[in-house]
Amino acid sequence: MSDKRRTEIAELGEFGLIDLLTKDATKSNKSTLRGVGDDCAVVAAGRDDALVISTDVMLEGVDFDLTYFPLKHLGYKAVTVGVSDVLAMNARPEQIMLSLGVSSKMSVEALQDLYEGVNFACKELGVDLVGGDTSASMTGLVINITTIGRAKRKVLTYRSGAQFNDLICVTGALGGAYMGLNLLEREKRVLRDVQNPEPQFKGYEYLLQSYLKPRARKDIIDALAEDGIVPTSMIDISDGLASEVLQLCKASQCGARIYLDRIPIAQQTNNLADELHRDPVVAALNGGEDYELLFTVPLAMQEKVMRMGMVDVIGHITRPTAGAYLVTPDGSDIELKAQGFKR
Amino acid sequence: MSDKRRTEIAELGEFGLIDLLTKDATKSNKSTLRGVGDDCAVVAAGRDDALVISTDVMLEGVDFDLTYFPLKHLGYKAVTVGVSDVLAMNARPEQIMLSLGVSSKMSVEALQDLYEGVNFACKELGVDLVGGDTSASMTGLVINITTIGRAKRKVLTYRSGAQFNDLICVTGALGGAYMGLNLLEREKRVLRDVQNPEPQFKGYEYLLQSYLKPRARKDIIDALAEDGIVPTSMIDISDGLASEVLQLCKASQCGARIYLDRIPIAQQTNNLADELHRDPVVAALNGGEDYELLFTVPLAMQEKVMRMGMVDVIGHITRPTAGAYLVTPDGSDIELKAQGFKR
Numbered sequence: 001m002s003d004k005r006r007t008e009i010a011e012l013g014e015f016g017l018i019d020l021l022t023k024d025a026t027k028s029n030k031s032t033l034r035g036v037g038d039d040c041a042v043v044a045a046g047r048d049d050a051l052v053i054s055t056d057v058m059l060e061g062v063d064f065d066l067t068y069f070p071l072k073h074l075g076y077k078a079v080t081v082g083v084s085d086v087l088a089m090n091a092r093p094e095q096i097m098l099s100l101g102v103s104s105k106m107s108v109e110a111l112q113d114l115y116e117g118v119n120f121a122c123k124e125l126g127v128d129l130v131g132g133d134t135s136a137s138m139t140g141l142v143i144n145i146t147t148i149g150r151a152k153r154k155v156l157t158y159r160s161g162a163q164f165n166d167l168i169c170v171t172g173a174l175g176g177a178y179m180g181l182n183l184l185e186r187e188k189r190v191l192r193d194v195q196n197p198e199p200q201f202k203g204y205e206y207l208l209q210s211y212l213k214p215r216a217r218k219d220i221i222d223a224l225a226e227d228g229i230v231p232t233s234m235i236d237i238s239d240g241l242a243s244e245v246l247q248l249c250k251a252s253q254c255g256a257r258i259y260l261d262r263i264p265i266a267q268q269t270n271n272l273a274d275e276l277h278r279d280p281v282v283a284a285l286n287g288g289e290d291y292e293l294l295f296t297v298p299l300a301m302q303e304k305v306m307r308m309g310m311v312d313v314i315g316h317i318t319r320p321t322a323g324a325y326l327v328t329p330d331g332s333d334i335e336l337k338a339q340g341f342k343r
Numbered sequence: 344m345s346d347k348r349r350t351e352i353a354e355l356g357e358f359g360l361i362d363l364l365t366k367d368a369t370k371s372n373k374s375t376l377r378g379v380g381d382d383c384a385v386v387a388a389g390r391d392d393a394l395v396i397s398t399d400v401m402l403e404g405v406d407f408d409l410t411y412f413p414l415k416h417l418g419y420k421a422v423t424v425g426v427s428d429v430l431a432m433n434a435r436p437e438q439i440m441l442s443l444g445v446s447s448k449m450s451v452e453a454l455q456d457l458y459e460g461v462n463f464a465c466k467e468l469g470v471d472l473v474g475g476d477t478s479a480s481m482t483g484l485v486i487n488i489t490t491i492g493r494a495k496r497k498v499l500t501y502r503s504g505a506q507f508n509d510l511i512c513v514t515g516a517l518g519g520a521y522m523g524l525n526l527l528e529r530e531k532r533v534l535r536d537v538q539n540p541e542p543q544f545k546g547y548e549y550l551l552q553s554y555l556k557p558r559a560r561k562d563i564i565d566a567l568a569e570d571g572i573v574p575t576s577m578i579d580i581s582d583g584l585a586s587e588v589l590q591l592c593k594a595s596q597c598g599a600r601i602y603l604d605r606i607p608i609a610q611q612t613n614n615l616a617d618e619l620h621r622d623p624v625v626a627a628l629n630g631g632e633d634y635e636l637l638f639t640v641p642l643a644m645q646e647k648v649m650r651m652g653m654v655d656v657i658g659h660i661t662r663p664t665a666g667a668y669l670v671t672p673d674g675s676d677i678e679l680k681a682q683g684f685k686r
Contacts, residue, residue: 007451014477017451021458025465025472029437031493032471041473043438043491046389053396055474055489057442061481094372095386099400099487108350108360115364122368128375129368130384131398134357138404139482144442146398146489148386150374 015247015338037251038159039088039236040149050156052149054085060140068184068199071110073212075117078145081238083125083216084291086149088236090157090221093125093149098132101142125218155230157295162233162252166296168315169231169305171220173266174241175273175280178287180204180211183272206268214291223308231295240288243338245324248294255322258315258336261329285326285336358590358681380594381502382431382579383492393499395492397428403483411527411542414453416555418460421488424581426468426559427634429492431579433500433564436468436492441475444485468561498573500638505576505595509639511658512574512648514563516609517584518616518623521630523547523554526615549611557634566651574638583631586681589667591637598665601658601679604672628669628679 009017022036033050034042040052058081060066064074083093098118102111122129127147183204191197201208224231233252235244241263245256265280273280296317297305305311315327325333352360365379376393377385383395401424403409407417426436441461445454465472470490526547534540544551567574576595578587584606588599608623616623639660640648648654658670667679 005452009445009447009449009451009454012451017454018475018477020451021454022472022475024458024462026462027471028469029471031437032473035471035473036475038474041438041440043388043394043473045387045394046392049389051386051388051394053438053440053474053489053491054476055398055440055442055487056476057444057478057485057487059444059478059480059482059485062444062479094374095384095396097384097396097398097489099398101400101402101405101485102352104352106352108352108355108363109348111352111360111364115367119367119369126371128370128372128378129365130375130378130386131381131396132361132365132379133397133399134361135400135402136405137402139402142400142402142444142485144398144400144487146396146440148396 034158039085042089042156045150048152050151050153052086052089052091052151052156053146054082055144055146056081056085058143060142066141068188069212071113072117075114076121076213078143079118079121079125079127080214080216080291082145082147083127083218084236084238086147087217087221088234088293089149089151090155090224090231090234091149091151092221093127093147093218095128095130095148096122097130097146099144100132100134101137102134103137103140106141125216157231157234159233159235159248159251162248162254162296162317163298164254164317164319165299166232166317167299167302167305167313168245168256168258168294168296168317169311170241170264170292170294170314171217171311172290172292173264173269174237174290174292175269175283175287176207176210176266177214177289178283179269179272180207182276183207184211204268204272206266207272211289214289216291217293220293220310223310227304227308229297229301229304231297234293234295237290237292237294238288239338240286241294242285242336244294245336246338248296249324253320255318255320256315256324257318257327258325259327262312262314264312377501382428385432385499388493391495393494393496395429395432395434395494396489397425398487398489399424399428401486403485409484411531412555414456415460418457419464419556421486422461422464422468422470423557423559423634425488425490426470426561427579427581429490430560430564431577431636432492432494433498433567433574433577434492434494435564436470436490436561438471438473438491439465440473440489442487443475443477444480445477446480446483449484468559500574500577502576502578502591502594505591505597505639505660506641507597507660507662508642509575509660510642510645510648510656511588511599511601511637511639511660512654513584513607513635513637513657514560514654515633515635516607516612517580517633517635518612518626518630519550519553519609520557520632521626522612522615523550525619525621526550527554547611547615549609550615554632557632559634560636563636563653566653570647570651572640572644572647574640577636577638580633580635580637581631582681583629584637585628585679587637588679589681591639592667596663598661598663599658599667600661600670601668602670605655605657607655
């Protein structure tokens with residue numbers, strides 16, 4: 001063993017690792033319409049339709065901390081995480097499957113809380129819970145969510161379709177989930193040795209909601225369909241705006257310019273960032289877990305998109321040689337770098 | 344919190360727990376053909392076809408021990424575990440997705456070994472690796488495998504279709520994986536403090552193969568199709584024969600009689616059981632992880648099934664009131680009880 005080279009995962013990063021590991025993946029079935037490299041895999045279903053399928057793993061101690069994450073919210077969020085991938089394909093979520101690794105410390109009642117959140121999110125989104133697997137865990141709680149959606153093939157939206165001069169659009173506000181996490185971590189630290197802790201969240205309810213109970217943006221997919229808009233490309237914002245813009249650029253082989261003062265940031269995000277001496281723009285760019293949608297449309301659709309009233313245009317697609325940049329109000333360019341906040 | 348009742352998971356068992364947690368699951372999409380309660384969920388795909396989807400979680404320290412489980416074999420086995428669920432629906436596996444939780448202790452080269460096993464199994468089975476997710480893990484390795492298969496709706500085989508007087512058939516030999524695990528655990532114990540351990544496996548190669556590198560029985564699904572046999576019910580043997588017979592009986596609302604001396608057990612299983620003073624029949628009934636198929640066919644198909652040459656008839660289906668029994672050679676009846684060996 002000792003003469004073998006050992007490469008640390010950190011040297012490659014998550015995306016480099018996935019590229020390396022999946023480079024030999026075969027594609028031998030004609031039903032496989034799209035494999036590794038998008039929010040979902042795409043599988044043929046009848047002549048005009050396709051199923052999109054995603055899988056997401058969430059681990060205690062890494063993706064959530066049960067000392068402040070209510071299990072009901074965690075169940076809800078797991079569904080959001082899965083469904084968000086399906087929405088990013090411009091598809092409708094229809095089924096989910098839940099795999100759990102459960103330590104014996106956990107009571108049946110605690111698991112019922114988790115499922116209550118899952119069922120609540122499923123009802124809200126019109127999704128059916130159709131199966132799963134349960135194993136004992138020697139360590140923490142493990143959640144894997146498989147999500148299945150459906151779309152007409154002709155409206156499926158990939159990461160790879162962005163074109164020169166397309167507008168870059170984003171839903172909701174960014175950075176809120178990351179600031180919510182920061183708030184929860186601060187209160188945990190401060191109240192570590194307090195007997196009956198009373199955490200101070202007043203004025204920051206939106207941030208807690210953004211982190212603990214984010215909503216999947218099915219309303220956006222519905223609105224796009226209603227207005228007859230098919231984005232040229234789309235991705236969900238799970239790792240932060242910077243990372244997602246770079247993923248779009250890589251898949252579409254293009255560059256991008258994002259205007260800093262157009263990035264939507266909520267007042268509570270600004271307030272807490274101020275209190276904690278943080279930069280709210282960094283939270284939006286690198287925080288992640290917002291589960292909003294990032295998509296591109298042709299320039300000619302500008303008015304139509306603006307009329308939706310739920311979308312901000314934050315930049316545009318450029319030539320691949322132009323790179324991906326953040327443009328500050330004083331006109332200087334900062335190269336976008338992906339960081340994400342997977343600890 | 345203190346006034347809330349606390350129920351231990353052990354009080355309900357895995358199947359009782361799943362029943363409780365999924366009782367409120369909605370079924371609101373007409374594309375959901377079958378939800379919780381079979382080897383796979385079933386989703387409509389065109390007018391005549393269906394997709395079957397399963398999800399399986401495997402956790403280090405519970406489902407595998409990396410001190411003796413080579414990562415290449417583990418990757419191979421993960422595919423077997425997933426594909427076996429698809430085969431149990433009488434469907435053809437076409438795609439898999441792999442979610443990993445990886446500790447930073449693990450090198451890129453180790454993960455490449457894991458993927459080499461995954462890719463090898465995929466090629467053997469004609470399956471495409473189409474995606475996944477990777478997260479950091481603070482503890483051990485976490486593997487979740489999502490498997491997607493396809494079948495004409497009219498040949499899909501559920502657990503619930505067994506009829507009175509049907510024959511109960513099983514593929515391969517049972518109990519080998521469990522005895523392989525016992526062998527590996529013994530050598531680990533014996534060689535704990537030895538500097539350059541040389542474990543003794545001679546004469547037990549089949550048992551090691553059964554546990555470390557079990558083959559998914561796609562050959563059986565092919566042979567059934569070739570011979571025009573559609574089983575009335577089917578399930579894969581992951582938790583031991585006893586547990587699977589009881590699952591079939593529960594889903595089909597029937598009883599069963601299994602003849603002890605008809606249960607196929609390999610010579611090496613008998614040999615090691617003898618050496619370890621264990622009962623090989625207990626290994627077959629409760630050991631699990633054999634990934635063979637258990638299915639039922641109408642009595643009239645007896646000759647056709649026997650002519651396949653790869654199947655043993657081990658019993659028959661009875662009235663629900665008759666219960667599920669093991670019949671010993673001396674003619675006494677022992678009620679079947681599920682145990683499984685999830686530690």
